[in-house]
Amino acid sequence: MTWGYLGEGYTLRSWLTTHDHKRIAVLYMVAITAFFFLGGAAAALMRMELATPAGDLVSANTYNKLFTIHGVVMVWFFLIPSIPSVLGNFLVPLMIGARDMAFPRLNLASWYIYVLGGLFTAAALIAGGVDTGWTFYTPYSTRFSDTNVVLVIVGVFIVGFSSILTGLNIIVTVHKLRAPGLTWFRLPLFIWANYATSLILLLATPVLAMTLTLVALERLFNVGIFDPALGGDPLLFQHLFWFYSHPAVYIMVLPAMGVASEIIPCFARRTVFGYRFMAYAILGIASIGFLVWGHHMFVSGQSMYAGMVFSMLSFLVAIPSAIKVFNWTATLYKGSIYFSAPMLYALGFVGLFTIGGMTGLILASLALDVHLTDTYFVIAHFHYIMVGGSVMAYLGAIHFWWPKISGRMYPETMGRIAALTIFFGFNLTFFPQYLLGWLGMPRRYHEYPPEFQVLNLFSSAGAAVLAIGYLLPLAYLGWSLFYGKRAPANPWQATGLEWQTGSPPPQHNFDAEPVVTRGPYAYDPVR
């Protein structure tokens, strides 16, 4: 037994100059983990402040900077690169039987671009932070804020190109480097999901990059198209921003759906229910997701008729999402279910995503949204999708493929304890926020009337549990790197191509090019 791609070099230089997609994936994993805990620290300070009604821990200005940096870091430096750049990079070539991504040097460049964007954002933090919220709404961001808006915009602009290049690489790889016999409808759903995500990355990210550039130019030179005082229109900014930022939600959740579609069939020992519908649903979500951005603007003065159309389209996008939830559930039916740690994360993902999705329909209803806009109901809704959905799936994926990535097994009992801790802590943090929002507590305030304190205390207590839950995998996965049991090639008896090579795989992935003769989930039932 050798150490595969991990044994190709042990120096820092061998890692920083690598063209191997698997090593680049590990570089991404290290970088986004650092940003995850940075964004998490900002959230922890916010929940500490909100434990009491009075604004006593931090000032209002500091609080504004905390939620801004939390949003910026978590969205652009953790969630968007999480599954595509770490697991997509690692798994796409392995799952399709390729030796590497189509453009290995571009792949490494995208990681350096990510780091450069991260440095700009970190510099803005050190220089005193930024207080516009991650949404950079004009004219506040262009005319009034006296914080480091331009520096953060430069950081987000740069990191966007890292996502674009990863997306481009995945698209070309999936088109051109599939193994013999691997037709489109034999592709694992993880590949479908990352392919659709890459399309969104390519189509949406450049719009954000240019929109933020226009904000920066307007701020620097006092000419532009967003400020009413300059003959511009702030609604134009909101249209452009959400044209990117709503599809960005699908950038975060589609890969998570791909992960669930790999883990659930494996630990239910059944083929995924309705494979083709699952693939079409991914494409449906990716396409309709581009046409719903106006539901972020129901109360910002867009035409009522536009609002009605956007509301209807937002209900439509729920249909393919629901198909996926029903199909995961049907996959479990009569399966031989084994509650391993990845399975607990995947099942947690399905449940929390369902709650997040259903409350999204409440927000997509015009009349209800007037009451709920900019309340904690919105916060709870999108955290159920992004944290309950995407982060749960990311952690599930890290556990599921940990033997492949590291060549070691993680400690199973600890894995289950962490999964349950995170599930419990997450619900305790965010379910009370639905109630707070329904009762009318607005988002983005550092103090609140005393009658909201009980629910806020539950939420802050939940955040403490959640923090422990997130620190646990950091500890035991780090431990397993040195002391974990050596992993066999296929510890889960899974069917994917990535399990047919060593753990960890050799640098060229497969000793002989695999030939595919059947669909991706040919699991035999356990009798």
Add this chain to the structure above:
Amino acid sequence: MPTTPFDSTLERREADLLGIWAFLVTEVLFFGPLFFGYVHGRLTHPEAFTAGSHHMHVVLGTLNTAILMTSSLTMALGVAAARGGRKSLRTWLVLTALLGLAFLGIKASEYWMESSEVAQASGAELTFYFLYFAMTGLHAVHLTIGIGIVAWLWRHASRYGAAYHSPVEVTGIYWHFVDVVWVFLYPMFYLLQRYSA
């Protein structure tokens, strides 16, 4: 030893071509907000945009359009030369880069002349000028990058021949894209409303 993901140069060429088209999709969307902002500005301030188009130096703009279209021709001839493995590749690349530089030179002189007019403009006419400088400026950045890549190809021209030439093809596709962007910018800023009443 580095691993190549491809089995043949043919497979590599297919991937390169798909890659550049995917990149151009991103580029179109990158220009998107500016075009959207232009349409929005034109609809809300038609009189200012009409006035703005009268300040453009239409002779220089037309000359530049001709220069850029010619550079697309020389680029295309360069790609054909590379595919045929002909020595003339270097000549076509030099001509392409020179035409690109000529365009930038004329554009710079236009900017110089317009800078005094911008100082006198006010209100929505400033929006027109802002969009003009932002869009033609972004176009010029793209052209500059294109000239740099063409110069790089020229330096390594001996590598390309009938068997392997996808970098030349990819650069050609990018070059034509930059030209097509100009084909939209030219009427938008120089021609629309200029000759009406």
